[in-house]
Amino acid sequence: xxxxxxxxxxxLLIVIALTxxxxxxxxPFAEGSELAxxxxxxxxLMQKIAIFGIFAVxxxxxxxxxxxxxxxxxxxxxxxxxxxxxxxxLLTMNVIPAILLAMIVSGLFAAAIGYVSxxxxxxxxxxxxxxxxxxxxxxxxxxxxxxTNGETGLQxxxxxPRILDGAMEGTSLPVTNIFGIAMNSSYKLEALGRVFTFxxxxxxxxxxxxxxxxxxxxxxxxxxxxxxxxxxSNQQRMTYTGLDxxxxxxxxxxxxxxxxxxxxxxxxAMDPLAGADRMLWTASGEVVIMTIxxxxxxxxxxxxxxxxxxxxxxxxxxxxxxxxxxxxxxLPDGIEDVVIWVFxxxxxxxxxxxxxxxxMLVVTFLPGGLVEGLKRxxxxxxxxxxxxxxYDDPDPEHRPExxxxxx
Amino acid sequence: MGILEVKGVGKRFGGLQALGDVNLSVQExxxxxxxxPNGAGKSTLLNCLVGKLIxxxxxxxxxxxxxxxxxxxxxxxxxxxxxxxTPEIFGDLTVMExxxxxxxxxRDGSFRLHAVEKMENERDLxxxxxxxxxxxxxxxxxxxxxxxxxxxxxxxxxxxxxxxxEPKLLLLDEPTAGMARADTNNTIALLKEIKEKRDITIxxxxxxxHVVFSLADRITVLAQGTPLVEDTPDNIKGNPKVxxxxxxxxxxx
Numbered sequence: 223x224x225x226x227x228x229x230x231x232x233x234l235l236i237v238i239a240l241t242x243x244x245x246x247x248x249x250p251f252a253e254g255s256e257l258a259x260x261x262x263x264x265x266x267l268m269q270k271i272a273i274f275g276i277f278a279v280x281x282x283x284x285x286x287x288x289x290x291x292x293x294x295x296x297x298x299x300x301x302x303x304x305x306x307x308x309x310x311x312l313l314t315m316n317v318i319p320a321i322l323l324a325m326i327v328s329g330l331f332a333a334a335i336g337y338v339s340x341x342x343x344x345x346x347x348x349x350x351x352x353x354x355x356x357x358x359x360x361x362x363x364x365x366x367x368x369x370t371n372g373e374t375g376l377q378x379x380x381x382x383p384r385i386l387d388g389a390m391e392g393t394s395l396p397v398t399n400i401f402g403i404a405m406n407s408s409y410k411l412e413a414l415g416r417v418f419t420f421x422x423x424x425x426x427x428x429x430x431x432x433x434x435x436x437x438x439x440x441x442x443x444x445x446x447x448x449x450x451x452x453x454x455s456n457q458q459r460m461t462y463t464g465l466d467x468x469x470x471x472x473x474x475x476x477x478x479x480x481x482x483x484x485x486x487x488x489x490x491a492m493d494p495l496a497g498a499d500r501m502l503w504t505a506s507g508e509v510v511i512m513t514i515x516x517x518x519x520x521x522x523x524x525x526x527x528x529x530x531x532x533x534x535x536x537x538x539x540x541x542x543x544x545x546x547x548x549x550x551x552x553l554p555d556g557i558e559d560v561v562i563w564v565f566x567x568x569x570x571x572x573x574x575x576x577x578x579x580x581x582m583l584v585v586t587f588l589p590g591g592l593v594e595g596l597k598r599x600x601x602x603x604x605x606x607x608x609x610x611x612x613y614d615d616p617d618p619e620h621r622p623e624x625x626x627x628x629x
Numbered sequence: 630m631g632i633l634e635v636k637g638v639g640k641r642f643g644g645l646q647a648l649g650d651v652n653l654s655v656q657e658x659x660x661x662x663x664x665x666p667n668g669a670g671k672s673t674l675l676n677c678l679v680g681k682l683i684x685x686x687x688x689x690x691x692x693x694x695x696x697x698x699x700x701x702x703x704x705x706x707x708x709x710x711x712x713x714x715t716p717e718i719f720g721d722l723t724v725m726e727x728x729x730x731x732x733x734x735x736r737d738g739s740f741r742l743h744a745v746e747k748m749e750n751e752r753d754l755x756x757x758x759x760x761x762x763x764x765x766x767x768x769x770x771x772x773x774x775x776x777x778x779x780x781x782x783x784x785x786x787x788x789x790x791x792x793x794x795e796p797k798l799l800l801l802d803e804p805t806a807g808m809a810r811a812d813t814n815n816t817i818a819l820l821k822e823i824k825e826k827r828d829i830t831i832x833x834x835x836x837x838x839h840v841v842f843s844l845a846d847r848i849t850v851l852a853q854g855t856p857l858v859e860d861t862p863d864n865i866k867g868n869p870k871v872x873x874x875x876x877x878x879x880x881x882x
Contacts, residue, residue: 446744455719464705
């Protein structure tokens, strides 16, 4: 289907099914129950998972395939947001032109930054990209204030021209929409004691995410994708095979920059506001962590990583001491205080600690990321749980072969 | 006029004159060996031919065109392929992918954004790559990850990757260095077969005299950055100057 082989088609269909069912899957606990805290099926979180999934998938095209670790990809996210908000201020509240402009502008920036940064590789490349991102961040606060509105952030206002939308009525700010359907409109369904929210914004993000994911699969399987893996594997051989690695890496850099811009544009489409914080180096680090946590170089890994991190961020940061009291009120007083103190370090403001511990465990025990964990579980199920290592596998290729006579 | 003409090439690294005044002419469809003791400048010379180094003086003409100032990938596109001392292959990729990359490079040039095409639609290139793998007896290993193979197989794959581009000139940098005897003999047999079956010129740098004398049509002996003598293998064997350069006067070859 659509130029994919059977395995990839099945894979894509599963991803589509999971995406459509996200509002249900992320709402496993009944309303009002103790565990309802852990429900993630509200629009804001689901949108973020889809958007950062796109960001990480794009980042993985550069990092996973070519091995070039960019530490400044958040710059393109921020640039995409600014471009999208400007489109909404000047032209229309319809999100389509906004995200298109976001992709174009971030692609241009990626071409310029990539052209300079790719003159170096390894750690020097990472530092150069980091420097460019920090530069963008600082400039958004200083010389570019007319474009970025500095610390306040770029926002909509009532006297924006909005040429296509015509005259404004009323005194409230317009909402983002797609051909008249508001992004923030939702349909709530109550069933089985749970409330499922089907949100326009989420499904729009999900549709874009599926398209972005499909494009990534095609890219991974194309000759171009193979060339990118060749860049990672052996640039010397590549050069002496008559190929110039530079335009290949630059193309990968621009494509992943455009993915980041698309994600930034979608963030603005969900909430028409752009601030320089999105370009901070911690945001660049976050996408690196997402990709590695999920599994760099795999198709599903970055999406999984983005999902896990955004879920942890939103759910764990909500759990405060009052909630913890509710959980542990049955413990004797002295012990309760101790337990709550310990848990409070990992929740609320301390959710970064949970993320750090998770990241450490995954990197130590599953170097291939969460995807490797899933693979191991599926082999366990198929082959039983006896202890296995690589020497147990049948290996027909690797026995001492009689040296072949050349004929 | 040879296919490769090296005239008056010199290269200096700081205080070291690595190459003095090298003149070399490699004739079409021959195997030309360059031998010499350690530090004679063999690798420097080779690097000057493929664009890794730019000589201080002199000229290098390939097929009537100068290679000086061109980048390695441009020189490869002119028809020079290089085999390295330690096999340089794409270790993370499968054997078949290793073969497909040079096929794409030959057909599409040094860059093409073939992002929407599909691998399985490139039937011509796949057939070409498979035929080449079959020629070197590696077809049944097509789906192996290249880095998991033995040194001999890696060398064989590297040679196949160069040959599938149908280069006019194949440069070999100590192709049997660090190999077991059986692998060395296999490589010699493979190179002999290539020499007989294909229209190809081979320039080979080698330490192992066994390899040199079983393959070469002409031999250039390099010592201290200048060619000492150029002759046929039989004449080189008896040449006292060569013995001296290699072994000192008193010893026998």
